Amino acid sequence: MKKKLLIVLLVLIAVVTIGIYYMISPSGDIDQYTEYYTDDTSLPTKGKIKVTFFGVSTLLFDDGETQLLIDGFFTRPPFLKLLTSEIYTDSTLIDDLISQFRMDRVKGIFPTHSHYDHAFDVAYTTKKMNATLFGSVSTMNIGRGGGVKEEQLHLTRPYEEISLGKFIVQIIPSKHSEPNSLKDSGLIIKEPKPQPAKMTDYPEGGSFDFLIKHNGHQVYIKPSPNYIEGALDTTRADVCFLGIGTIGTKEPAWQNKYYEQTIGKLKPKLLVPLHWDDFTKPINQHLDMLPRFVAKTPKDFDFIIQKTSADKIDFKILQAYKSIMLF
Ligand SMILES: [Zn+2]
Numbered sequence: 332m333k334k335k336l337l338i339v340l341l342v343l344i345a346v347v348t349i350g351i352y353y354m355i356s357p358s359g360d361i362d363q364y365t366e367y368y369t370d371d372t373s374l375p376t377k378g379k380i381k382v383t384f385f386g387v388s389t390l391l392f393d394d395g396e397t398q399l400l401i402d403g404f405f406t407r408p409p410f411l412k413l414l415t416s417e418i419y420t421d422s423t424l425i426d427d428l429i430s431q432f433r434m435d436r437v438k439g440i441f442p443t444h445s446h447y448d449h450a451f452d453v454a455y456t457t458k459k460m461n462a463t464l465f466g467s468v469s470t471m472n473i474g475r476g477g478g479v480k481e482e483q484l485h486l487t488r489p490y491e492e493i494s495l496g497k498f499i500v501q502i503i504p505s506k507h508s509e510p511n512s513l514k515d516s517g518l519i520i521k522e523p524k525p526q527p528a529k530m531t532d533y534p535e536g537g538s539f540d541f542l543i544k545h546n547g548h549q550v551y552i553k554p555s556p557n558y559i560e561g562a563l564d565t566t567r568a569d570v571c572f573l574g575i576g577t578i579g580t581k582e583p584a585w586q587n588k589y590y591e592q593t594i595g596k597l598k599p600k601l602l603v604p605l606h607w608d609d610f611t612k613p614i615n616q617h618l619d620m621l622p623r624f625v626a627k628t629p630k631d632f633d634f635i636i637q638k639t640s641a642d643k644i645d646f647k648i649l650q651a652y653k654s655i656m657l658f
Contacts, residue, residue: 355410357609357619359629367636367646370653378546380657382572383432384649386614387448388554388605390572391434394545397496398437401541401552402449403456408530410611417527418447420455420477424614429459432652437462438495443554444507445469445520445536448610454479454526465493465502469520469536476524487539503540503566506557508577511535512625542566548658551597554605558592570657571599576606576621579630590638601645603655607631618651 375381375395383391389402405428406421428434437460442450450470454477457464464474465485474484487493487502507516518534543550551568556578573593578586594602607628608618620628639646647655 354624355622357621357628358623358626359620359632361607361618361620361628361648361650363629364632364636364648367648368650368653369647369655370650371656372654373656375656378658380545380548380550381654382603382649382657383652383654384603385428386608386618386651387610388443388552388572388574390552390605391432391437392498392543393436394497396436397498398434399495399498399500399543400434400437400440400456400460400462402442402554403440403452404447404449404610405452405456405614407448407610407612407614413530413611417529418451419527420452422455422459425452425455425459428614434460439463439465439493439500441465441500441539441541442470442473443505443540443552444538445473445533446513447530447533449554450533453477457483465500466539467519467537469534472520472522473524473533476522477526492544497545499544501542501544503542503562504559505538505540505553505555505562506559507535507538508555508557508574542568546658550657551599552605553593556589556606558589560592563592563596566597568597568599570601570603571597572603572605573635574606575604575631575635576628577626577631579627579634586634590635594638594642594644599644601647601657602635602639603647603649604632604635608651614651616651 375393381393389404392399405425408418440457440462442453450473454474457479463483463485465487471484471486489504491502493500515534519536538555541552549568550570552572554574556574609621
C-alpha cells in the first residue's frame with residue numbers, strides 16, 4: 332500500500348514539474364523568423380541614427396554625437412528570484428555593457444513607465460552615465476531612491492519636447508497594455524525607492540510613448556501594446572518601434588483596432604517589434620519569446636507580419652545587441 336502511494340506521489344510530482352516547465356518555456360521559436368533579422372555594425376554617419384536593442388523596450392539611439400537610452404533595463408532577474416526574493420541592479424553587468432557598447436555619450440534616459448522591466452536599473456545607469464533621467468513622479472522616485480542628484484532628475488509634462496543634441500524627444504501620454512497582471516496601472520511611487528526591492532515595488536506610474544525627431548525624420552516608440560482612440564490621428568512617423576507582446580492573446584477585433592490606431596495612423600515605412608522577449612532570461616544570450624503562461628508570441632508576429640506585408644511596410648527584428656541604421 333505504502334509503495335503504491337509513493338508511486339502515485341512520484342507521478343504527481345513528475346506531472347506538476349513537466350506542467351510548470353511547459354508553461355515557463357518559450358511560447359514559440361523566434362528563429363523561425365530569421366529572415367526578418369537585421370544587424371548593422373557600422374558607425375552612424377552624418378544624419379543617420381543607429382539603434383541597438385537590449386531586450387523588452389531598451390533601445391540605445393546614437394547619431395554619432397549624442398546617445399539616448401529608452402528604458403535601460405539590463406538586469407533581468409531570473410523568474411524564481413523574482414518570486415522568492417528582493418532584487419538588485421547588476422552593476423557589474425551594466426558596467427560591462429556600457430564599456431562594450433561605448434555608451435559614453437548618453438545624455439538622456441527615458442523609461443516608458445515604472446514597471447521593473449523598464450525602470451529597475453535607471454538610478455544606476457543615470458549615475459554611471461552622468462545623464463539626465465526623464466519621466467513620471469514614480470520614475471523620479473526610483474532615481475532618488477538610488478541616489479541620483481536632483482539636478483539629474485527631470486519630471487516630464489505631457490507633450491513636452493526635450494532637446495538633446497540634434498534629437499528632440501516628445502513625451503506622448505499613453506496607456507499600459509491590458510490586462511495589467513500586476514493590477515497597478517496609475518499607481519504612483521510616492522517616496523524615494525531604494526534597492527533591494529521586490530518586483531511589485533515598481534507600480535506602473537503612468538505610461539508614455541516617445542516621438543523622436545531628428546534632422547526632419549520622426550521615429551515613434553510605443554512599448555506597451557495599447558492605444559488611446561484618436562490620439563495619433565495627426566501624428567506621422569518614418570519608423571515605428573511597436574510593442575507586440577500578448578497581442579496574440581486578444582480578439583481579432585482588438586488586434587485590428589490596435590494596428591489601425593497605431594501603424595494605420597503613423598504610416599511608417601519600417602516597423603521593429605518590441606516587448607516580445609522573455610525578460611527573466613539574461614540579456615547576454617539569444618533572446619527567447621515570452622513564455623507560454625503569458626503570451627502566444629508567434630501569433631503576435633504572424634499578425635504583424637501579415638498586416639505590414641499587406642501595407643508594404645518593411646518589418647525587421649532585432650535580437651539582443653543587434654542594431655539597425657535609420658535614414
Ligand atoms: Zn508594464
